[in-house]
Amino acid sequence: MTRAATGHMFKHYERARDEQGDYVKFGNEDIDLTRSHLNYNLAPAHQDGQGSFVRQRCSEVRMQNRKDVNVMCSWVVTAPKDLPQADESKFFLKTYDFLAERYGKENIVSAFVHLDETTPHMHFAFVPVVTDEKRGGYKVSAKECVTKSDLKTFHTDLSLCLQHSFGRDIGILNGATAEGNRTKVQMRLEQAKAELEKMNFELSAAEQNLSKVCVEGARRAQEASSLQLKITSLAKERDALQGKIEGLQTTFEKIRSVAFSERALKELNPKVTDKGNVFIPEKTFLALKGMAQGLLSYYIADKEIKPSIRQAIKDFESTLPVKKPKQRGDDSR
Known part of the structure; x- marks a missing residue:
């Protein structure tokens, strides 16, 4: 997401309120305020905030000076449906370790676990930093960081990692993830097709x-x-x-x-x-x-x-x- 779009997501991660005093939402989730105190962040806190960290990290590497550059990426990892509640903390911690290893600890913006919405999930946000093969060093490139190959193998790799940690299959791979992670465009297309079928009916x-x-x-x-x-x-x-x-x-x-x-x-x-x-x-x-x-x-x-x-x-x-x-x-x- 671009620099302009990150502010809204930061407020949602941190459970900030908008100008009307309502909690900032991501999508159509319903927030249960009586459970908001249970939310936590697995990533180290940044003294000057998430936005300041993103600017600082982008300044340390090479980045194009354009407004449409995606300076941050985010994974939303949801706890499996049949996962016992007692295993949720371990699930998110091991998932955090897997993501930190995959995208670099030095690039982590935050990893807020939300327990006050419909299903427990974690927002793992990071700056997409990759090796600059042409000029050496590092650069910001979401396109090269989160590739089609990365999307295709993501759930399989996460499933193997968690299977090793739990000693059993905890149900990461399902009908939606077995063939690889879908892009937002694919998910929106499938959602649109489902809505179209419903409308036709x-x-x-x-x-x-x-x-x-x-x-x-x-x-x-x-x-x-x-x-x-x-x-x-x-x-x-x-x-x-x-x-x-x-x-x-x-x-x-x-x-x-x-x-x-x-x-x-x-x-x-x-x-x-x-x-x-x-x-x-x-x-x-x-x-x-x-x-x-x-x-x-x-x-x-x-x-x-x-x-x-x-x-x-x-x-x-x-x-x-x-x-x-x-x-x-x-x-x-």
């Missing part, structure tokens, strides 16, 4: 749910359309029934008017002459004429009330005075 499930929702939505839409058609049909039937009721009401009122006129006619007590003629006032005649015209128009307009109109007409005709037939011998008088 979730997407497929979401698509299936969406399909079910669409089918259910189409079914409900069809039901709603059918109900709307039924409502429209019922509304038309209602309007037709309402019109029929209003028509019958009108007919009833008009027939009642006829009956009223019939009663009025009876009350007139029309005069009948000897010749059978009926004399009524002109006003009454006009009323009867209008009534007859109205009945005729109802008869033509609504076939359903034909029987009632006919009966009304018959009833009306029966109220009129009947002209008496002439008797024999009347002409001789």
Whole structure:
């Protein structure tokens, strides 16, 4: 990592706090503050701090004057899953000795063991100093210090070292380490592939749910359309029934008017002459004429009330005075 990036890691190693007062984290670890006092550093403490040591060590060897130069490397070594808790201290101490021998004690920045996170682990930080084959002496070169060959053999070499110390295999080599240590790019790629596979699975499930929702939505839409058609049909039937009721009401009122006129006619007590003629006032005649015209128009307009109109007409005709037939011998008088 570059000089600019080291400050954040130093704070995490030492359990320093940021400007908001929160502990600086590396990745997504959850820190259990009740266990932070159990953390310790296996490397000798530097009087002026880790950053000062890195600057001092880089000044003692050859280093390119560029901001992108990696001035520090770090291994994060996690205790094996099945390692007894009683063996953890020995595990980290022997691992520290292995790393110090591999990368040089004089280059060690720190080796903090964290026991307050999810799994016990050690951050072994060092300045990547190697022999300068061209110009002699030493130089800072992370590329030449941590090579692909180093990554490939790291876990195998560590496993053999710890197997010798413990007298047994403690489970360093597993599915993730048996074929050699993976670079950060490889690990991120594998992590991205796993996340992509998970996302594809979730997407497929979401698509299936969406399909079910669409089918259910189409079914409900069809039901709603059918109900709307039924409502429209019922509304038309209602309007037709309402019109029929209003028509019958009108007919009833008009027939009642006829009956009223019939009663009025009876009350007139029309005069009948000897010749059978009926004399009524002109006003009454006009009323009867209008009534007859109205009945005729109802008869033509609504076939359903034909029987009632006919009966009304018959009833009306029966109220009129009947002209008496002439008797024999009347002409001789």
